[in-house]
Amino acid sequence: MSDKDRSLGRSVEKIYSFYSPFYDLVFGKMLQPGRELAFSYLNEKPHQKILDIGVGTGITFDLYPEQSYVVGIDICPKMIERAKKRAAILSNGHQISLYVMDACSLEFEDESFDGVISPYVITTVRDPLKLCQEMYRVCKTDGQIIIVNHSKSSGGLCSKLEKWLSPLFIRAGFVTDLDVIELVASTEIQVQKAIDCNTFNLHKVIVGVKNKSIKGIPLAKH
Numbered sequence: 001m002s003d004k005d006r007s008l009g010r011s012v013e014k015i016y017s018f019y020s021p022f023y024d025l026v027f028g029k030m031l032q033p034g035r036e037l038a039f040s041y042l043n044e045k046p047h048q049k050i051l052d053i054g055v056g057t058g059i060t061f062d063l064y065p066e067q068s069y070v071v072g073i074d075i076c077p078k079m080i081e082r083a084k085k086r087a088a089i090l091s092n093g094h095q096i097s098l099y100v101m102d103a104c105s106l107e108f109e110d111e112s113f114d115g116v117i118s119p120y121v122i123t124t125v126r127d128p129l130k131l132c133q134e135m136y137r138v139c140k141t142d143g144q145i146i147i148v149n150h151s152k153s154s155g156g157l158c159s160k161l162e163k164w165l166s167p168l169f170i171r172a173g174f175v176t177d178l179d180v181i182e183l184v185a186s187t188e189i190q191v192q193k194a195i196d197c198n199t200f201n202l203h204k205v206i207v208g209v210k211n212k213s214i215k216g217i218p219l220a221k222h
Contacts, residue, residue: 012124013075016056020078023057027120032059034197035119038148038205039063048114051138053103053131054121058083058096067093071113073101104130108138115144120203122149122183123174132187136210145189145208148197151180181206 019026039060042050046067052060055072056079064070074080077100087096101107103118104127116135122128135145152163163177181204185191189208197203 016076017078020057020076020082023079024059028059031120031198034148034203034205035060036063037195037197038117038119038146041144041146041205041207042115042117043144049112051113051116053116053118053135055083055098058086060119061086061090061094061096062092064094069095070097072096072098073103075100075102104134106134106138110137111140112138113143114140115146117146119148122147122180123178128178128183129187132184132189136188139210142209142211145210147180147184147206148203149180150176150202151204152177180204184208
């Protein structure tokens with residue numbers, strides 16, 4: 001990892017450490033519809049091992065299929081501390097393990113997970129392409145890869161505004177000018193659908209699979 005990458009990682013960690021005490025209040029309810037929609041696409045099979053990248057405070061713990069084995073990671077230790085407290089009081093049958101970890105350098109073996117889900121993370125990391133590659137690597141063949149995030153508009157005034165605002169939003173911990181759908185589709189992840197979500201359809205749920213035999217299909221609106 002370069003000195004620049006380390007600096008970016010520390011910057012994101014610092015920003016989200018600041019957010020951690022009030023993250024649920026500010027980003028919880030506002031972004032929860034997108035999380036719920038994303039998790040609704042997870043296969044309804046018990047005893048799945050699912051990786052939650054950017055688990056934050058554990059706000060997603062109630063959204064998993066029954067009897068899931070959840071492995072949650074976050075770059076921010078303070079977020080993980082809050083997630084551990086939430087996990088300790090749950091009684092929904094999930095097995096939950098939590099780690100402080102860089103999403104662009106996952107410390108798991110190849111094909112470790114039945115599914116990988118990443119809510120609102122890809123525009124916060126130092127290397128979004130590397131994150132996609134890591135999600136693909138640790139996911140089992142035929143396993144699901146589900147992302148929910150803002151994705152740059154296809155053109156017009158909104159696209160120009162997102163590009164102009166992106167340097168400002170970097171200070172808040174994310175960028176606004178990344179075409180996430182195009183990025184994911186450029187990798188070996190097979191995009192099956194992308195669905196609008198949240199207020200003003202500002203975000204997309206991208207449903208993919210690790211299976212080279214499946215072709216992507218056009219954007220579907222929810």
